[in-house]
Amino acid sequence: xxxxxxMVDLVVHSLKDLPTSLPPGFTIxxxxxxxxxxxxxxxxxxNAGLTLDGLPEKSVIGTSSLRRAAQLKKRFPQLExxxxxGNLNTRxxxxxxxxxxxxxxxxxxxxxxxxxxxxxxxVLGPEDCMYAVGQGALAIxxxxxxxxILEMVSILHHPDTVLRCIAERAFLKQLEGGCSVxxxxxxxxxxxxxxxxGAVYSLDGSDCLKETMQTNIELDNKVPESAExxxxxxxxxxxISQTALDAAERLGVVLAxxxxxxxxxxxxxxxxxxxDAR
Numbered sequence: 026x027x028x029x030x031x032m033v034d035l036v037v038h039s040l041k042d043l044p045t046s047l048p049p050g051f052t053i054x055x056x057x058x059x060x061x062x063x064x065x066x067x068x069x070x071x072n073a074g075l076t077l078d079g080l081p082e083k084s085v086i087g088t089s090s091l092r093r094a095a096q097l098k099k100r101f102p103q104l105e106x107x108x109x110x111g112n113l114n115t116r117x118x119x120x121x122x123x124x125x126x127x128x129x130x131x132x133x134x135x136x137x138x139x140x141x142x143x144x145x146x147x148v149l150g151p152e153d154c155m156y157a158v159g160q161g162a163l164a165i166x167x168x169x170x171x172x173x174i175l176e177m178v179s180i181l182h183h184p185d186t187v188l189r190c191i192a193e194r195a196f197l198k199q200l201e202g203g204c205s206v207x208x209x210x211x212x213x214x215x216x217x218x219x220x221x222x223g224a225v226y227s228l229d230g231s232d233c234l235k236e237t238m239q240t241n242i243e244l245d246n247k248v249p250e251s252a253e254x255x256x257x258x259x260x261x262x263x264x265i266s267q268t269a270l271d272a273a274e275r276l277g278v279v280l281a282x283x284x285x286x287x288x289x290x291x292x293x294x295x296x297x298x299x300x301d302a303r
Contacts, residue, residue, distance in 0.1 A: 034174050036166045040159030040190055041132075043166070045198035047259040054175045054261055055165040056190055058183035060134035062161035064093055064154050066147040067136070068128045069120055076147045077101050077128065084127035087120065091228060091300060093130050095207040096154045099230030113139055130154075134161040155209035155224060158193040162186050169261070179264045185214045187262050188242060188273040192221045194258035195277025200225065200285065206293050206300070217242050219273055223280050225289045228296050234284045240276045242269045 040056060047053070066077055077086070078101070086101075087109030088094050094106045109116050109126065113135055120129050133148055165178050189212040197208055207226035212219065219242050224235035244266045255263060257274045281289075 031168075034167065034171065035178060038164050038166060040162040040164040041157050043159070043164055043259065045158075045194045045258050047166070050169055051166055052169040052175070052256055052261040053164045053259050054167040055178040055181035056183065056187045056260060056262075057163045057165075057181055059186040059189070060137055060161040061148065062156045063133050063151075064130050064149045064156060065133040065136055065145040066128050066149065067117065067120065067131055067144045068146045069124075069126060072127055073146070077104065077153075080104060080127050085125065087116065087126040087129040090130070090157070091296065092157055092207045092209050092226070093154055095226035095228055095230040095296075096209060097130070097230070099226075099233065100153050113141075117141070117144070132156075132160055151211040151222065155211045155222065158197045158208065158210055159190050162190055164260075169256075175261060175263075179262065182262050182265060184244070184265050184269075187260065187265055188219055188269060189214060189221075191257045191260055191270060191273040192219060192277040193223075194260070195274040196221065196223045196281045197277075198258055199278045199281030200289060200293065206296050208293075214242070217244070219276060221276050221280055223277075223284060225284060225292050226296070227292055228299050232292050234287050234289050234292065236280060236283055238276060238280045238283075240272045242272055244269050 068075060072080060082103045083105055085105045085107050087107055089109055098106055109119060109129055116129055120126050133145060136142055136145055167174050167178060193210045193212060196210060200208060209224050211222040218239050220237060220239045222237040224233060226233050245268050255261060257270045262270060
């Protein structure tokens with residue numbers, strides 16, 4: 026919660042958990058170099074050495090994410106997907122100590138940060154499962170008016186990560202998707218070109234709209250006229266080319282508009298209603 030006692034000057038979050046519009050007076054002052062953004066398969070010890078493809082039919086896979094479930098149901102129709110709740114420790118314990126799940130799906134980044142990288146049996150590439158907006162990146166939230174703190178943390182910005190995450194967040198914001206709908210992305214920066222793939226899914230993965238777009242990123246030295254107004258989907262990066270930040274944001278917006286023109290709204294609305302009814 027945002028309490029206005031000014032006792033805390035910066036808060037570290039997983040960028041994935043931060044809304045595309047922050048409460049008034051707050052901004053993301055740094056986005057750190059991204060850890061592996063992909064999802065990972067953690068197998069029950071009895072299935073050691075297998076991949077999702079090799080698991081027996083009707084094996085139960087635990088995941089709390091509609092985005093993961095939608096994509097994996099489509100990709101692995103022979104498997105069953107069930108909800109699993111709790112933090113990382115709890116989920117790993119539920120996997121290991123019971124026989125309910127053959128495997129669970131977690132973010133590779135979280136497993137690495139907790140020192141459990143050895144539990145990763147398989148990292149899912151974009152052809153299996155695209156990731157969540159901002160996944161794998163840490164963000165530092167500050168008060169927008171604290172210019173000195175903003176400047177201090179800004180050296181932690183990782184330019185490629187910032188541009189990729191701005192494109193991803195702009196895509197999600199334009200779709201008006203929240204955490205509770207199956208929206209997935211994949212981004213790459215190659216030779217000054219930013220690539221964004223975005224997709225929306227029905228809950229069972231049968232309906233899918235997916236497109237890829239790219240934009241050239243010109244890292245010029247154009248700095249903002251006024252530092253105040255220079256926020257891109259909640260992120261302030263005064264030390265990165267504004268032309269580049271604008272291009273990244275525009276890429277996300279345009280890609281979302283293309284999916285919306287093809288019917289993304291209906292897919293998301295249905296997914297939301299079905300999920301609320303569960």
